[in-house]
Amino acid sequence: MTTTTPTTTYRCPTDGTRGSIDSLAWQCPACGGPWDLEFTSAAVDLKSLAGRVNSLWRYEEALPLPGGAPTVTLGEGRTPLVPLTDAVSAKLDFLMPTLSFKDRGAVLLVELARRLGPDRVSRVIADSSGNAGTAVAAYSTRAGLPCTVYVPEATSPKKVEQIEAHGAHIELVPGDRQATAWAARAAADTPGTFYASHVHNPFFLHGTKTYVYEIWEDLGGRLPDAIVVPVGNGTLLLGASLAITELHAHGLIDRRPELIAVQAEAVSPLAAAFHAGADDLIGAETTRPTLAEGIAIPQPPRARQILRAVRDSGGTFLTVTEEQLRAAQLDLASRGLFVEPTGVACWAAVSAHPLAGRSAVVPLCGAGAKTGLAAPEVVGR
Missing domain, CATH: 3.40.50.1100 (Rossmann fold)
Known part of the structure; x- marks a missing residue:
């Protein structure tokens, strides 16, 4: 069962098509473009922040996932x-x-996937030149979700090693970053797949x-x-x-x-x-x-x-x-x-x-x- 905010929805900035955040739809079905998020943040009271959790979750009024720090957090944020x-x-x-910096977005993506539940999400995939894939791999293993990361074949070996250390499966894609994105998108509609796209998912x-x-x-x-x-x-x-x-x-x-x-x-x-x-x-x-x-x-x-x-x-x-x-x-x-x-x-x-x-x-x-x-x-x- 999802615990996301019911009034938060995906919206296509190109044609206005809407989609449920409880779905696995990673792009606008009408035009194929990336989603925006219809979400209204509340004001963050600067004076209230001193006693809050020392991570990006201290700004909970501004985040579209309610309930404070999630189970997948690694203490991300608050960099000097x-x-x-x-x-x-x-x-x-x-x-x-x-x-x-990709941890900032990856933690929200993977927490969303976790909240959708194991009956909906059986694996996470991502495409990356290295850093986003590493972040998604780390938070996926934290959430207990199998993860596959598509990276260009020329990706730094150190980044590939880091992704694999988190237990993710690596798909090395011949060609450039664009070819890697296409390869991941081809797999994104497989049943039970949550596409943790740092580009398409708002x-x-x-x-x-x-x-x-x-x-x-x-x-x-x-x-x-x-x-x-x-x-x-x-x-x-x-x-x-x-x-x-x-x-x-x-x-x-x-x-x-x-x-x-x-x-x-x-x-x-x-x-x-x-x-x-x-x-x-x-x-x-x-x-x-x-x-x-x-x-x-x-x-x-x-x-x-x-x-x-x-x-x-x-x-x-x-x-x-x-x-x-x-x-x-x-x-x-x-x-x-x-x-x-x-x-x-x-x-x-x-x-x-x-x-x-x-x-x-x-x-x-x-x-x-x-x-x-x-x-x-x-x-x-």
Whole structure:
């Protein structure tokens, strides 16, 4: 029996089709697009937070799964802010239980699957370049649910090892990240399968929005001038946009920060569309290998939403080169912070494009132990 909120439903942002969150439907049946969530958050009382559970579940009024911390929690969230300059701070999301920010969304997905019950869900599947799959694998084993993770064949061996250590079955898919998504989606409609898609299922976005709630709390009820986020499928950016909208609607912030989206120059379809003034992707883009494997997404399904969120915030897109990624990884390591190449993209961007004194927070999204140091010979390839 499910214990989810009865008034919370899936809704397609394209055609308005609705679906029950008690179903296993992972996409809009009419257009095949990703779901949004019809859910109204309540205001979070800043003064009430001091005595609450020290995880992202402290913001329970803003989360679409009621009842406080769930059984699958690993204490995710509440990562520290560390100053990098007078104006820029880093949020250390690589200190999450599985060493990446993807835990924020994965815990909500797997808790939803658990609440649907064993008569409905017999296994969980996910597709990933590594970090999301690791997070889903960890929380699935915590929930006692068998898990299969589809990853590109070129995925870091250390990430594959981490996924398998959690007991998940690995499907190595020939080709790129897009081919991996297609392979997982082909298996997603198998009876009893819960597709823990961090792209299509909006519960993931309502988990990642806690990233901004934590910044808001740690800054005493305010947000910086700019929130800088790496963008591949846009799950952190769209979660940030959700949080900013909610905080503003409840009168908890008086202005909205800019969203500054960062892509690798080698795979930057959203940046190209944004700077061309387009509302959607502008056709097939030539892509190249990149150190930032976690954001190397040539066809993000939520492209229109991502572009709209950045424009509505007054923000922009920045791109970074392979040389800049490598330099940023080494620079952060010299400051005591060892982060994987995808996770350093935002620091690379603000280092190359200073924000003229505006305050900003950048995420350090994944631990360097997941990939190791970028080898000099692959830079500039």
